[in-house]
Amino acid sequence: MTLGLFLLASPIFAQTNGGNPAGGGPTHADWIVIASGFSMAIASGLAALGQGRAVQGAVEGIARNPGASGAIQGAMILGLAFMESLALFTLVIIFVKVI
Template sequence: MRKLLLTALNTVALVALAGVAFAAEAAPEVVSMTSLATAIGMAIAAAGCGLGQGLGLRAACEGTARNPEAGGKITVTLILGLAFIESLAIYALVVNLILLFANPFIG
């Protein structure tokens, strides 16, 4: 219940502050804040993808150690899963590059 309440309050806060962000004039502070936001966003995305890939690799190694005959199927599934996880980091990079070079908040 607490998690749902916090999620709802965060959503309301973000929606309430969106109008202020879009109404603001482009200033040098916006560029520096955008740069900081993209750096933090990419760091979080890379950390999350790294953790996900590490957990997936650990599980694949444990599965292969328990059942060596299933190693081929596990490897194929692992590579497919790692590709999906890495695509999330690439999407975050694309969004960050759009914010840096085609920033809609700068006039």
């Protein structure tokens, strides 16, 4: 299905000259946008993996010692906030760089 979408979308790229008024390939700004998309995808994916591992560890810790659930939950929420902030910092850097 993805291959079909790529094949159907290819005529869209043939309509312009890549943003370069003299013709030719893509400009420097075009590559920044493409790299920004990849960097946000990587940052979001790795943040999600890290958050999943953190929650997994917290749940295992609470299962082993239910008496410490408050401390474990507080540390987990703080860690999740830090992980999410890294993805948001990536988004801010992308907006600054692209716009």
